[in-house]
Amino acid sequence: MKQFVQDHLDDDPAQLLLGYLGKVDFDLKFAVQQINARQKVKSKVPSWYKNRNLIFPVSLSIEQASSELTGRYKVGLVSGGKMVDLTGGLGVDSYFLSQKFQTAVYCEQNKDLFDITKHNLKVLSPDKFEFVLGDSMTWFIQQQEVFDLVFIDPARRGEGNRKLYRLEDCEPDIVGQWDGLKSKSKAILVKASPMLDLKLALGSLQDLAKIMVLSVKNEVKEVLLFWSLESVGSSPRIEAVDIRNEASIAFSFTFEEEENSSNKIAEEVGQFLYEPNAAILKAGAFKIFGHRFGLGKIHPNSHFFYRK
Structure with missing residues (x-):
């Protein structure tokens, strides 16, 4: 099946499904799904596209994942011994952030997505990750250790696939859990909606060190909220970063x-x-x-x- 996927990466998935139905001895539907997914991943996470040992979920998870460019930018933000991604998803941010840590924990409550990403992270970073399936906040509250970094990307889709922008409306509710998150973290990085009101975020989450607005080739993609135990009491800085293939252009200021x-x-x-x-x-x-x-x-x- 792997060879079939590699041989037809540039072909129309719908035509493949019709043309090879009943003619192959493997799961054709799954193979075509992988071709379709890889076509989407090619521009978003090109280094993963080239790895034939990875498998990918349905399109929605790919669409909601960070790009490789924004993932690589996050690598330089913080380092340490152990980090945890409480909302792992496709694992793009988990993988890139983990490069500056000795060990990492990937958490995800969707069983199908968990299984796929667990496989991929074991391929990409053998022996680096621990894996937690289920409600990550329940798991986190029970932990006794303090993490060097907690990364969290709250779900921004409500009923009927409605887009959510306020932090309080997303799942998990990091505003309500903020004190608990800080009590077991040396640093927290939150990925929020590009539509987030930055001043409201500063009012909702106390002691933020900085807010980063990330654009890729002049299109805003992410807003990052960063808290650090070392920066408590300092005035929060706002960083506007335009990420290009070759370099990043940053502009920093305070309100x-x-x-x-x-x-x-x-x-x-x-x-x-x-x-x-x-x-x-x-x-x-x-x-x-x-x-x-x-x-x-x-x-x-x-x-x-x-x-x-």
């Missing part, structure tokens, strides 16, 4: 800096016109961007900047 900044309004159009990237605009750097680089605005209600 206090934004509030205290002002921009000169153009009396006439300058020679150069600038538009901040999507991550900067999502982060809310509407005045500090121009202030820091000596740019004027073409209008108070516009986010276009100029320089003569």
Whole structure:
């Protein structure tokens, strides 16, 4: 079956299902599902696409997973002895984050997805992971040790597949569990909706060290909320990061800096016109961007900047 999948990676899955029905001695439907999944994974997690020993779940899990570019960016955020991913899913973030830790724990409550990802993580990182099937928060509360990192990506789909944006509406409810999470963590990284209101998040989760807005090639993909035991009491920073294949471009500020900044309004159009990237605009750097680089605005209600 593996060879069939490799031989038909560029073919139409529907046509394969019709053309080979009753002509092969393996599960054709499963093989075609793998071809369809790999076609989706190719651009999202290219290093996994090349590994013929991996298997993949239905399309929805792939669509909801992080990309390899954002996964690799997270690798540099924190390191230590042991981390846990409380909402493991396809395991993209689990795998990349674990590269800076001695051991890792993958948690997932969906049995089919758990089995597939367990297989993949054992292929990718032998002997690195422990695996927990079931309610991760119930498991976490029972733990006695303190983790160097807790990663959590709350489910953002409600009844009828309705999209959810507020942290309080997602599952698990990290706002209600925040104190418990902090009590057994040295650092917490939360992946939230790109539509999240950043100021509301700061009000909901106490002592955040920073908020990172990640865009990939100028399209906002993720908002990350970071808490660290070492940063308690410090003013939270906002980081807008645009990730490219070659490098990342970051802009860092605080909301206090934004509030205290002002921009000169153009009396006439300058020679150069600038538009901040999507991550900067999502982060809310509407005045500090121009202030820091000596740019004027073409209008108070516009986010276009100029320089003569």
